[in-house]
Amino acid sequence: MLIDFKVIALAGTECERTRAHTELCDLPDRIGARMTERNLLVVQGGGPTQVLNATLAAIVEEAQGQFQRILGARSGIKGLVAGGEVDLSQLSAADLSLLRVSPGAALGSSRAKPSADDLARLLDYLRRNKVRDLLFLGGNGTMRGAQTVSRFCHEQGYDVRALGVPKTVDNDIAMTDRCPGYASAARYIAQSTRDLGMDVRSLPQPVSILETMGRSVGWLAAAAAAGKCDELDAPHLVYLPERAFDMDEFLASLDRVVAQQGWAIVVVAEGIRDREGKYVYQVADPTQSDPLQRPITGGVAQFLAEAVARNLKMRCRSEKPGLLGRASMLHAAMQDQKDADLAGRAAVRGLLAGETEKMVALLPLAAKCETGYELVALERVAEVERPIPAEWIGDGAIPVKEGFFEYVGPLVGELVPYCAPLFS
Numbered sequence: 001m002l003i004d005f006k007v008i009a010l011a012g013t014e015c016e017r018t019r020a021h022t023e024l025c026d027l028p029d030r031i032g033a034r035m036t037e038r039n040l041l042v043v044q045g046g047g048p049t050q051v052l053n054a055t056l057a058a059i060v061e062e063a064q065g066q067f068q069r070i071l072g073a074r075s076g077i078k079g080l081v082a083g084g085e086v087d088l089s090q091l092s093a094a095d096l097s098l099l100r101v102s103p104g105a106a107l108g109s110s111r112a113k114p115s116a117d118d119l120a121r122l123l124d125y126l127r128r129n130k131v132r133d134l135l136f137l138g139g140n141g142t143m144r145g146a147q148t149v150s151r152f153c154h155e156q157g158y159d160v161r162a163l164g165v166p167k168t169v170d171n172d173i174a175m176t177d178r179c180p181g182y183a184s185a186a187r188y189i190a191q192s193t194r195d196l197g198m199d200v201r202s203l204p205q206p207v208s209i210l211e212t213m214g215r216s217v218g219w220l221a222a223a224a225a226a227g228k229c230d231e232l233d234a235p236h237l238v239y240l241p242e243r244a245f246d247m248d249e250f251l252a253s254l255d256r257v258v259a260q261q262g263w264a265i266v267v268v269a270e271g272i273r274d275r276e277g278k279y280v281y282q283v284a285d286p287t288q289s290d291p292l293q294r295p296i297t298g299g300v301a302q303f304l305a306e307a308v309a310r311n312l313k314m315r316c317r318s319e320k321p322g323l324l325g326r327a328s329m330l331h332a333a334m335q336d337q338k339d340a341d342l343a344g345r346a347a348v349r350g351l352l353a354g355e356t357e358k359m360v361a362l363l364p365l366a367a368k369c370e371t372g373y374e375l376v377a378l379e380r381v382a383e384v385e386r387p388i389p390a391e392w393i394g395d396g397a398i399p400v401k402e403g404f405f406e407y408v409g410p411l412v413g414e415l416v417p418y419c420a421p422l423f424s
Contacts, residue, residue: 037130038067038132038133039067039071039131039132039133040069041072041073041129041131041133042071042073042088043080043134043136043137044056044105044109044110044138045110045138045139045141045142046167046168047168047169048103048105048327049168049184049326050181050184050326050327050328050331050336051167051181052104052137053100053101053106054340054344055165055180055341056072056088056106056107056344057097057100057344058100058342058344059135059348060099061345062348063348064091066348070088071086071088071089071131072087072107073107074086074107075109077145078112080125081121081122086107101329103328103329113145119148119152122149123152123153123156127158131160132158133160133161133351134149134150134160134161134162134163135162135163136163136165137164137167138167138168139166139168139170139173140174140384141383143164143378143383144382144383146163146164147379147382149162150162150356161354161355162356162378163347163351163355163357163359164358165343165359166180166359166360167179167180167181168181169181169325169326170182170213170215171217172217172385174384174385175359175384176376177362177364177367179362180339181326181336182220182336183339183411183412184333185213185220186333186408186411187223187332189212189220189223189267190223190227190412190415191415193225193227193234193235194228196319197234197265200263200265204262204263206262206263206264206315206316207254207305207315208266208318209265209267209268209301209305209316210224210268210301210319210320211269211298211300211301211320211322212224212267212270212321213326214240214270214271215241215270216387217269217271217385218240218242218387219388220325221238221268221269222238222388222399224267225398225405226405226409226415232261234265235265235267235398236264236397237253237264237265238268238397238399238400239268240399241269241272243393243399244273244274245272245273245274245280246275250304251307253397254312258312266304268300268301270299270300281300283298298320298322302318305318333413335411335413336411339362342362342372342373343362343373346371355375357379358375358376358377358378359381360375361375365410388400391403392404
């Protein structure tokens with residue numbers, strides 16, 4: 001039984017005392033649970049991140065000794081019901097150390113919504129394997145999936161405990177201050193924008209358009225400006241889905257920047273929309289839609305580069321890091337790694353305390369509660385998108401205010417500093 005009585009005895013803060021009291025009160029129930037078989041299932045959904053596997057490693061490490069078996073669904077629920085499972089119970093400390101610093105999704109993932117048949121087969125799996133504890137790692141859709149599975153099981157007379165663990169580079173999950181995965185992707189974009197600026201101003205090009213992920217929100221695109229030190233630094237124009245895009249205004253603004261300094265870096269989120277709410281660019285071919293039948297939005301930077309060349313008669317390149325932005329472990333942010341670990345451990349503790357249909361929500365870094373998190377109801381999270389707060393969005397070439405930079409700075413951490421060009 002992994003109860004730290006020393007921590008309980010010395011707990012000093014209100015949060016620590018609450019956690020210690022919960023652990024003591026739950027001890028008889030937990031001992032009883034250990035007398036019967038208690039197994040845990042972990043399910044992942046949505047896109048990978050630099051730190052998704054760090055959360056999985058934290059879950060396994062925290063759960064070892066508390067559950068007889070720790071099972072992982074291979075490629076989500078559909079993969080699991082097709083016979084895909086991974087036994088994580090016996091992963092060694094060395095295995096977990098390597099897992100913690102590996103990008104991608106070691107268990108595989110999926111964007112597919114479970115069908116009625118999937119749910120029935122999942123319930124059969126849970127019964128056969130005596131699984132009553134479930135953790136769902138993912139974004140908005142995965143949180144809805146966790147709620148759906150939990151309620152389906154209860155309706156069928158099989159009680160389970162299901163908790164959500166947030167992860168997404170988009171940072172758009174409601175009720176949590178930040179999402180594990182965002183800080184590292186934001187760091188990648190901020191550093192890459194700075195790097196691109198150093199390159200383009202050297203020749204000069206004169207224009208390069210950098211595209212970030214962000215189908216509905218601009219958290220990543222806005223982070224591009226986190227490394228901007230003065231007016232000459234990249235980026236010079238940033239476009240977010242939270243603000244309507246106007247082609248004529250864009251071309252005029254870009255023309256003005258290039259006229260003033262001879263070069264420009266533009267950052268656009270892939271999901272920018274016009275005043276009518278339509279994507280500025282999306283792939284029309286229906287075969288290129290994702291499993292949720294959403295059109296692929298990537299490619300807007302190339303589309304805009306062609307418009308610049310055609311209308312302003314300027315050389316213009318487009319850059320699309322795409323998946324690299326969420327896969328580069330060299331850009332993994334320290335705070336992101338801490339958050340990923342905390343989210344995984346908090347989820348296991350929540351299950352052991354009997355919590356269900358809730359999600360681990362990270363509290364602001366300045367919050368007084370030393371646990372750093374709280375559990376919020378899944379119904380307040382499932383499929384609810386969180387855009388950049390309106391009070392952080394302004395007008396101008398860089399459409400985010402100081403409040404955003406105060407928020408994102410500690411998440412991204414220090415960027416690589418560079419000298420000023422010697423020829424300027």
